[in-house]
Amino acid sequence: xxxxxxxxxxxxxxxxxxxxxxxxxxxxxxxxxxxxxxxxxxxxxxxxxxxxxxxxxxxxxxxxxxxxxxxxxxxxxxxxxxxxxxxxxxxxxxxxxxxxxxxxxxxxxxxxxxxxxxxxxxxxxxxxxxxxxxxxxxxxxxxxxxxxxxxxxxxxxxxxxxxxxxxxxxxxxxxxxxxxxxxxxxxxxxxxxxxxxxxxxxxxxxxxxxxxxxxxxxxxxxxxxxxxxxxxxxxxxxxxxxxxxxxxxxxxxxxxxxxxxxxxxxxxxxxxxxxxxxxxxxxxxxxxxxxxxxxxxxxxxxxxxxxxxxxxxxxxxxxxxxxxxxxxxxxxxxx
Amino acid sequence: xxxxxxxxxxxxxxxxxxxxxxxxxxxxxxxxxxxxxxxxxxxxxxxxxxxxxxxxxxxxxxxxxxxxxxxxxxxxxxxxxxxxxxxxxxxxxxxxxxxxxxxxxxxxxxxxxxxxxxxxxxxxxxxxxxxxxxxxxxxxxxxxxxxxxxxxxxxxxxxxxxxxxxxxxxxxxxxxxxxxxxxxxxxxxxxxxxxxxxxxx
Numbered sequence: 001x002x003x004x005x006x007x008x009x010x011x012x013x014x015x016x017x018x019x020x021x022x023x024x025x026x027x028x029x030x031x032x033x034x035x036x037x038x039x040x041x042x043x044x045x046x047x048x049x050x051x052x053x054x055x056x057x058x059x060x061x062x063x064x065x066x067x068x069x070x071x072x073x074x075x076x077x078x079x080x081x082x083x084x085x086x087x088x089x090x091x092x093x094x095x096x097x098x099x100x101x102x103x104x105x106x107x108x109x110x111x112x113x114x115x116x117x118x119x120x121x122x123x124x125x126x127x128x129x130x131x132x133x134x135x136x137x138x139x140x141x142x143x144x145x146x147x148x149x150x151x152x153x154x155x156x157x158x159x160x161x162x163x164x165x166x167x168x169x170x171x172x173x174x175x176x177x178x179x180x181x182x183x184x185x186x187x188x189x190x191x192x193x194x195x196x197x198x199x200x201x202x203x204x205x206x207x208x209x210x211x212x213x214x215x216x217x218x219x220x221x222x223x224x225x226x227x228x229x230x231x232x233x234x235x236x237x238x239x240x241x242x243x244x245x246x247x248x249x250x251x252x253x254x255x256x257x258x259x260x261x262x263x264x265x266x267x268x269x270x271x272x273x274x275x276x277x278x279x280x281x282x283x284x285x286x287x288x289x290x291x292x293x294x295x296x297x298x299x300x301x302x303x304x305x306x307x308x309x310x311x312x313x314x315x316x317x318x319x320x321x322x323x324x325x326x327x328x329x330x331x332x333x334x335x
Numbered sequence: 336x337x338x339x340x341x342x343x344x345x346x347x348x349x350x351x352x353x354x355x356x357x358x359x360x361x362x363x364x365x366x367x368x369x370x371x372x373x374x375x376x377x378x379x380x381x382x383x384x385x386x387x388x389x390x391x392x393x394x395x396x397x398x399x400x401x402x403x404x405x406x407x408x409x410x411x412x413x414x415x416x417x418x419x420x421x422x423x424x425x426x427x428x429x430x431x432x433x434x435x436x437x438x439x440x441x442x443x444x445x446x447x448x449x450x451x452x453x454x455x456x457x458x459x460x461x462x463x464x465x466x467x468x469x470x471x472x473x474x475x476x477x478x479x480x481x482x483x484x485x486x487x488x489x490x491x492x493x494x495x496x497x498x499x500x501x502x503x504x505x506x507x508x509x510x511x512x513x514x515x516x517x518x519x520x521x522x523x524x525x526x527x528x529x530x531x532x533x534x535x536x
Binding site: 012013014017018053056057060061064065066067068072073075076077079080083084128129130131133150152285286287288310330 | 357360361370371375377379385399402406407410411481482496497498521525528532
């Protein structure tokens with residue numbers, strides 16, 4: 001554990017309960033922490049009472065924490081999103097109060113009629129993930145998408161009546177596409193106009209800041225590019241990666257699992273440079289990093305690291321590369 | 336690469352304290368209409384606000400409504416949001432104002448935990464109790480006792496300091512007291528809480 005240990009003999013109950021190392025020991029003890037505190041008590045017999053009080057306080061506080069249930073959490077978010085658009089209607093209602101009944105019933109009828117058509121109309125469905133969050137989505141055809149952090153997926157729910165199943169992606173996503181009996185194609189569009197067409201297969205799409213990368217795990221896909229003169233099209237085989245940047249594409253053989261491990265909350269590294277890893281921190285967690293010595297960016301590492309949140313990510317980077325990372329107000333400093 | 340990295344350790348040590356490092360970046364993105372940033376802000380703060388609100392008024396529905404109102408308000412006037420020093424402070428302060436306003440407007444929903452003449456148990460309280468019992472019958476009951484039986488202001492300052500990790504400047508301006516009195520109030524509050532834990536043992 002890398003907590004800086006403070007001068008605990010001067011601590012009050014309040015100092016203890018605000019101390020991360022102490023707090024973690026109370027909530028879930030570990031052999032090393034146990035040893036540290038047993039030893040500390042022997043050395044500071046007069047402070048044992050303060051320590052015990054602080055321990056009781058942390059336990060009491062942790063137990064009296066209130067949390068929203070998952071449904072409630074989602075319900076509030078839904079409420080926020082629906083009142084974004086309903087706002088004008090509410091203003092209207094509170095302003096005029098006279099003789100509205102005839103209009104109101106006519107309006108109600110109209111609303112019902114519109115609602116009827118609206119329900120029957122294909123809806124645009126959108127999924128968003130925030131920093132440090134991934135989401136598993138099951139599509140209407142039961143294909144599976146895992147959406148990486150800070151990404152957006154959109155589709156129109158009318159696949160049954162359309163020739164192709166179409167999806168738009170910004171950010172990064174992993175697809176497990178179900179093959180349909182009628183061979184209905186599945187098409188993914190990136191924001192810079194690349195079309196990925198498949199029948200049933202597994203692949204990863206990365207589309208951030210005007211760069212698109214497609215990595216194919218299994219099956220066959222064909223890519224179409226928005227090249228001006230002629231329409232570009234390539235067939236991809238499993239284990240291949242195609243990069244598209246500045247109207248140029250490049251095909252490479254890669255170890256596909258390196259590019260798709262994020263969906264299992266793991267980042268696989270294969271002589272990956274610190275620079276690339278910090279890039280992940282920036283796009284997936286929104287972390288700002290300042291570097292004193294640019295040379296460290298070229299350091300590389302291999303292996304795998306678990307993914308959870310920004311702080312943890314940076315902590316691991318610091319351990320892996322054996323570099324000092326300090327956190328300032330809203331950015332990380334690398335010495 | 337170290338295989339000994341223990342994922343659980345990192346997860347547990349971080350889940351209650353989300354980093355505030357990129358709050359201001361989120362804030363700026365929201366001003367520019369970025370709804371990803373907006374959803375991140377919600378993910379980051381909804382639970383924290385809820386816990387704080389529940390300790391203020393112990394009314395689940397009211398807390399949920401106020402969270403919804405706060406975020407809706409933020410989004411609807413995102414263009415006119417001003418530059419601020421601390422997003423967390425802004426959210427807690429606005430949320431507190433909203434709660435107090437609704438409590439005053441609709442007193443019948445308000446359950447003042449300091450009110451010792453309380454004859455009935457409101458539904459939400461009962462519901463909360465059931466959940467608590469399910470998890471850990473004995474421990475939960477005793478512990479919940481500790482925080483709900485100290486005066487409201489004392490409870491609020493403990494929650495702000497411990498759960499929301501506010502500093503004394505922020506606490507003092509949020510609660511409208513001076514910094515030295517905030518220090519006094521907190522140490523008094525911890526003593527009250529410890530006294531209650533001791534008694535119920």
